[in-house]
Amino acid sequence: MNASDASTMEALWSPTTLGSIHLAHRVAMAPMTRSRATGDGIVTQLTRTYYAQRASLSMLITEGTQPSADGQGYLATPGIHTGEQADAWRTVADAVHDAGSTLVVQLMHVGRVSHPSNTPHGRQALAPSAIAAAGDMFTASGPQAMPVPRKMTRADVAQTISDFRRAARLAVDAGADGVELHGANGYLLQQFLSTNANLRTDEYGGDIAGRIRFPxxxxxxxxxxxxxxxxxxxxxxxxxxxxxxxxxAAELYPALVAGLAPLRLAYLHVVHLGDDGLLRSLRDGWPTGLVLNRAGADMERRAQDVRDGLADVVSVGQLALANPDLIDRIVAGAPMNSPDRGTLYGGDERGYTDYPRLAA
Structure with a gap:
């Protein structure tokens, strides 16, 4: 690493805050589904080990965690809508805090990206409109087409909002430093934003003002x-x-950010897919912290985003997954482990808690 690169990297190492969440530096772990919870959505000792191993990152955003039984779409994803689930998350939060980091539980309601056989109650999925998502969902009996969901009534909308509220309370009462609302990757909140998943004609659909209302x-x-x-x-x-x-999207997301801005949330987490003009617009319109996930970029490029003021914090996904000592490796300029793609979803400790550290 030359002197210029080293100077750029220094932008990552100053402490900061996102709302009430204090970060020792600017590199956080992005949320990643790992599908290793029990059948009733409870995280395990392996989960506790997995997050604690990665506590050199300043903030660990958990895998998507369903705020209700209706929110589950995949096999073996964790929930935080029962006392037992919350108690299990408490052990994770305690382990992460003991190791010196912070924990944010991502609340993910999948909406139509689901299959009834993957849920605890076997019910039809909820979505803005009764329009199936193209593609298959992996189930215990193999891949199956995602069926047509049930259009949410106003009562469903109100109940789902209540479910998010209760899940957030359970998370912070279990010791989490905060929650992240998953409005990305095609799940329920983004389905309401979408022009092909949301064909509603009531106050939750239609124009941009209607489609951003529910999120x-x-x-x-x-x-x-x-x-x-x-x-x-x-x-x-x-x-x-x-x-x-x-x-x-060019009009939708500035409107969404403008609608969220008065709430003064702790942070906005942007998955950047290449539209630099839109990213700058969102940065300029957002009043608090911005976490940027520039997937596939090297750490020097991510550090430059902080130095340029595009981001306050950067989140990294598979680098953190495969390198429990990621910060040590960045500082040392050491080579990185590559993720084992065959063990990303489901399984045991292999590809989860057994990635080697530098010291090994």
């Missing part, structure tokens, strides 16, 4: 419950995941 109401309810300074919101403008189309 903003969820954020407002959660902020009211646990404090805005403990709440993040993740977006992925223009992402096609989950069979999503956003034909008006």
């Amino acid at each position: 903003i109401e969820v954020a407002a309810a959660v902020a009211d419950e646990i404090g805005a300074d403990r709440v993040g919101f993740r977006i992925s403008p223009g992402s096609p995941l989950g069979d999503i189309e956003e034909t008006d």
Whole structure:
């Protein structure tokens, strides 16, 4: 690393705060589904070890965690809507704090990206409109087409907002430093934003003002419950995941950010897919911390984002997954482990807690 690169990297190492969450430096762990919870959505001792191993990162954003039984779409994902689930998360939060980091639980309601056989109650999925997402869902009996979801009634909307609120309360009462609302990757909150998943004609659909209403109401309810300074919101403008189309992303996301801004949430988490003009617009319109996930970029490029003021914190995914001592490796300029793609989802400790450290 030359002197210029070293100077750029220094931007990562100063402490900062995101709302009430104090970070020792500017490198956080991005949320990543690992599908290693029990059948009833409870995280395990392996989960505790996995997060504690990665506590050299300043903030650990957990895998997507369903705020209700209706929010589950995949096999073996964790929940935080029962006391037993919350008690298990408490052990994770304690381990992460003991190791010197902070824990933010990502609340993920998958909406239509689901299959009834993957849920504890076997019910039809909920979504803004009764339109199936293209593609298959992996189930215990193999891949199956994702079925048509049930269009949410106003009562469903109100109940889902209440579910997010309660899950956030359970998370912070279990010791989490905050929660992140998953408004990205084709899941429920982004489905409401979408021009092909949301064909509603009531106040939750139609124009941009209607389509952003539900995500903003969820954020407002959660902020009211646990404090805005403990709440993040993740977006992925223009992402096609989950069979999503956003034909008006250039107007949609500035409007969403403008609607969220008065809440003064702890942070906005942006998955950057290449539209630099939109990213700058969102940065300029956001009043608090911005976490940037520039997938695939090297650490020098991510550090430059902090130095340029595009980001306050950068989040890293598979680098953190495969390198429990990621910060040590960055500082030392050491080679990185590569992730074992065959063990990303489901399984045991292999590809989860057994990645080697430098000292090994």
